[in-house]
Amino acid sequence: MVRVLILGLGMVGTTFSVGLERIKKGEIKPYGVPLANVDLGITINDIEIVGAIDIDERKVNSSIYDVAKRIYNMDNVPVTLKDIKVYPGLGGEFVKDLFPIYQADGDHKDTMDLVYKVFEELKPDVIVDVTTTQEGKIYNTWEEYEKDVLAGKAAPSQVYAYLALRYAEETRPVAYVNLIPTPVANNPVIVSAAERVNALVLGDDGATGATPLTADILEHLRERNRKVYSIAQFNIGGNTDFLALTDESRNKAKKETKSSVVKDILGYEAPNYIRPTGYLEPLGDKKFVAMHIMYESFNGVIDEIIVNMRINDSPALAGYIVDLARLAKLALDAGIAGTIYEINAFFMKRPAPLGSKNIARILAYQRLIEFINSIRNKEMATEEEKIPVQ
Ligand SMILES: NC(=O)c1ccc[n+]([C@@H]2O[C@H](COP(=O)([O-])OP(=O)(O)OC[C@H]3O[C@@H](n4cnc5c(N)ncnc54)[C@H](O)[C@@H]3O)[C@@H](O)[C@H]2O)c1
Structure with a gap:
C-alpha cells in the first residue's frame, strides 16, 4: 500500500x-x-x-x-x-x-x-x-x-x-x-x-505541457548542431492556476523554473521568452500553448519550428x-x-x-x-x- x-x-x-x-x-x-x-x-x-x-x-x-x-x-x-x-x-x-x-x-x-x-x-x-x-x-x-x-x-x-x-x-x-x-x-x-x-x-x-517538449526539441537541435537564435513559448489558460499567476510575484516563481531549460540543454544562452502569459477564462483547463524556435542550419539558412497546441492542463x-x-x-x-x-x-x-x-x-x-x-x-x-x- x-x-x-x-x-x-x-x-x-x-x-x-x-x-x-x-x-x-x-x-x-x-x-x-x-x-x-x-x-x-x-x-x-x-x-x-x-x-x-x-x-x-x-x-x-x-x-x-x-x-x-x-x-x-x-x-x-x-x-x-x-x-x-x-x-x-x-x-x-x-x-x-x-x-x-x-x-x-x-x-x-x-x-x-x-x-x-x-x-x-x-x-x-x-x-x-x-x-x-x-x-x-x-x-x-x-x-x-x-x-x-x-x-x-x-x-x-x-x-x-x-x-x-x-x-x-x-x-x-x-x-x-x-x-x-x-x-x-x-x-x-x-x-x-x-x-x-x-x-x-x-x-x-x-514538467507537463510545453516544457518537456521544448526540452526534447532543443536536444534534437543540439545533437544536429543547429544554432538556436530564439525561443518563444507561451501559455494562456482559464483555470484558477492561471488566474493565480496573473500576480507578478507568483509568475516570477514559475518563470524561474521554466527558463533554466535553455542553457542547460543547449550549453549556451539563447534569447527566450518562456512563461505562462495570460488568463483567458473561456479556455478553462484546456490551455493554448504556442512555441516558436528559430535556428541556423547548414550553409547559413534559417529554419523555424512553430507548434500550436491545446492541452488539458490538470x-x-x-x-x-x-x-x-x-x-x-x-x-x-x-x-x-x-x-x-x-x-x-x-x-x-x-x-x-x-x-x-x-x-x-x-x-x-x-x-x-x-x-x-x-x-x-x-x-x-x-x-x-x-x-x-x-
Ligand atoms: N499541468 C499543471 O496543471 C501544472 C504543472 C506544473 C505545476 N502545477 C502547479 O500545481 C499547482 C496546482 O494546480 P491546480 O491547477 O490544481 O491549481 P488550483 O488553483 O486549481 O488548486 C490549488 C489548490 O490549492 C489550495 N491551496 C492554496 N493554498 C493552500 C495552502 N496553503 N494549503 C492547502 N491548500 C492550499 C487551493 O484552495 C486550491 O484548492 C499550482 O501551483 C500549479 O502551478 C500545475
Whole structure:
C-alpha cells in the first residue's frame, strides 16, 4: 500500500483522485501515466488516497467526492471518494485575494499543530503538494528557515515540508513531493534535513505541457548542431492556476523554473521568452500553448519550428502523481533519503538538488528506467538471499 495525502485539492488534486479511482475500478486505461507499463513492484491499485488538506472554506470538511461534483462539476466521480475527507491547512494569508479562506481557531502555531495531527492520524507515506504557487526563498541555514517557518513568514509549502520532516523523525519515513514552483526540494537545508530523518523530498514543479517538449526539441537541435537564435513559448489558460499567476510575484516563481531549460540543454544562452502569459477564462483547463524556435542550419539558412497546441492542463500533472507516489514509496522502501535526481529530472521543471541541470526528457527517461532497475535488482537479490538453499 502507498498512503497518499494531497495538499491542495484544486483541479490537479481532484483530477488525480477521480482518475486514480476510475483506473482502479477498471473504468479507464492508465494513459497519461508514464510508467504504467513498467514493473515497479508497486501497482496502481496499491495507491490509497488517505485525505486532502485545503484552505478554501468551500472545500474544508467536505469529501473529495463532494469537491469533484460541487466545485468542479466532474462526471463519473467514483463513490469511493465519499469517504475521503478534506482537512484544514495553513497559509491562508498568502492566497486571500483568490478565494474565501477557512478561518481556523488559534494562531499560526496552533494551525501548524493541527496539520501535524492530521499527518499523524492519516499516516501518509507520500505527501503531494499541489497547492497554489507562492514565491519562496532559498535558505542558507536551517536556523533561518526554521525561524521563518515558525513566524509564518515562509511559503506555506515550506511550512508543510517542515512538518513532514518532523513527522518522518517522530513517526515514519515519508516522501514530500513538491509539484509547484516554490523551492522546496531546491532548498539544500531541507534536503540535508531529509537525509538525517529518513525522508525524501522530490521536486520542484511538475514538467507537463510545453516544457518537456521544448526540452526534447532543443536536444534534437543540439545533437544536429543547429544554432538556436530564439525561443518563444507561451501559455494562456482559464483555470484558477492561471488566474493565480496573473500576480507578478507568483509568475516570477514559475518563470524561474521554466527558463533554466535553455542553457542547460543547449550549453549556451539563447534569447527566450518562456512563461505562462495570460488568463483567458473561456479556455478553462484546456490551455493554448504556442512555441516558436528559430535556428541556423547548414550553409547559413534559417529554419523555424512553430507548434500550436491545446492541452488539458490538470490531467497532465495528475497522471504523473500516480507514478511519483509509487516511485517515492519504492525509494523509501529501499532506504533512500534526501532527494533523487533521476526521478526529478524526468518529472520536474526545476530538478533538485539545487544547481542540477535540466536534461531532455527522452534522456531523463532512460536514466529513470536504469535507476528503477537498479533498485529492483537489489530487491530481487535480497529476496533470493532470504530463500533457503535446499
Ligand atoms: N499541468 C499543471 O496543471 C501544472 C504543472 C506544473 C505545476 N502545477 C502547479 O500545481 C499547482 C496546482 O494546480 P491546480 O491547477 O490544481 O491549481 P488550483 O488553483 O486549481 O488548486 C490549488 C489548490 O490549492 C489550495 N491551496 C492554496 N493554498 C493552500 C495552502 N496553503 N494549503 C492547502 N491548500 C492550499 C487551493 O484552495 C486550491 O484548492 C499550482 O501551483 C500549479 O502551478 C500545475
